[in-house]
Amino acid sequence: MNNTPFPVFVCPQCKKSLTKGTKHIVCAHCHITYPIQSGIPVFLPSFHSSHIEKQIEYFKHEKHTTSFHYTYEPWQKRYVQFFLRAHVSVKGQTFIDIGTGSGYMTIELAKKGAFVIACDVTIENLLRLKHIAKQKGLDSHIRYVCSSAESLPLSKTSLDGVIINAVLEHLEREKETISEIGRVLKKRGVLMITVPLLYRYIFPLFIPIHIVYDKKIGHLRRYSLGLLEQKLQGWKTVSVRYSGHIDKMMKTLGNYFFRRIWDEEAIEKADDKKSHVSVFASNISLIAEKI
Numbered sequence: 001m002n003n004t005p006f007p008v009f010v011c012p013q014c015k016k017s018l019t020k021g022t023k024h025i026v027c028a029h030c031h032i033t034y035p036i037q038s039g040i041p042v043f044l045p046s047f048h049s050s051h052i053e054k055q056i057e058y059f060k061h062e063k064h065t066t067s068f069h070y071t072y073e074p075w076q077k078r079y080v081q082f083f084l085r086a087h088v089s090v091k092g093q094t095f096i097d098i099g100t101g102s103g104y105m106t107i108e109l110a111k112k113g114a115f116v117i118a119c120d121v122t123i124e125n126l127l128r129l130k131h132i133a134k135q136k137g138l139d140s141h142i143r144y145v146c147s148s149a150e151s152l153p154l155s156k157t158s159l160d161g162v163i164i165n166a167v168l169e170h171l172e173r174e175k176e177t178i179s180e181i182g183r184v185l186k187k188r189g190v191l192m193i194t195v196p197l198l199y200r201y202i203f204p205l206f207i208p209i210h211i212v213y214d215k216k217i218g219h220l221r222r223y224s225l226g227l228l229e230q231k232l233q234g235w236k237t238v239s240v241r242y243s244g245h246i247d248k249m250m251k252t253l254g255n256y257f258f259r260r261i262w263d264e265e266a267i268e269k270a271d272d273k274k275s276h277v278s279v280f281a282s283n284i285s286l287i288a289e290k291i
Contacts, residue, residue, distance in 0.1 A: 244282025
């Protein structure tokens with residue numbers, strides 16, 4: 001029996017039950033065997049596209065995966081605050097943080113009593129996060145799974161919320177990911193999604209920088225509010241936030257080249273005051289409710 005608020009993992013392919021051993025998990029229906037690495041089930045396919053392989057390799061070497069020190073940056077605080085403003089009561093509810101990365105959403109929601117499944121395709125991210133969570137005494141509130149967003153190892157309507165920040169633009173199978181999110185969410189469950197804005201919203205002089213960045217980091221597409229709502233038909237938009245406006249971009253570049261001229265907290269506060277303005281912003285965050 002499952003005596004925790006967490007749903008039992010199922011086979012990501014057929015969504016049937018799994019049999020857990022010490023080193024492997026086996027699907028009782030389609031007989032696929034999935035490894036367990038340092039206590040974390042790995043539900044990745046045996047073959048990745050070259051795009052996904054490049055994504056895994058790139059994010060494996062990011063600074064937050066090589067340092068076991070937890071930092072909570074001012075820009076990260078704004079995303080957590082945005083989510084909590086729209087979804088105040090998280091205590092006792094179960095979420096999945098898809099593409100958890102540094103794990104700040106997972107850690108901060110777990111601190112507030114939520115139960116969070118940290119999901120990522122990069123096992124290094126999850127091992128680091130597991131170490132940090134143990135140090136912070138959050139073990140009982142977090143589970144870890146190495147899985148793609150397109151085939152989640154979770155049963156139907158098993159979650160209260162899904163967080164997928166800076167992930168959808170990387171995925172080749174966007175439609176399948178959105179379908180999976182809808183499948184695992186309960187009725188009236190919430191979705192938080194953050195994606196980059198279409199180039200037409202960005203300050204023209206910064207467009208070349210974004211084009212280079214998109215290619216480097218593996219962005220396949222960009223979005224607008226209209227495009228997101230079109231792809232999320234059957235969902236109710238609850239809240240929208242725009243970030244990365246021109247002032248923030250200029251000051252962030254100044255800090256990068258001239259070693260912190262401006263205070264980062266002040267930069268984020270100023271950017272947040274324009275969160276309702278799409279013009280010359282870089283990113284859009286949307287919270288929607290499944291109806």
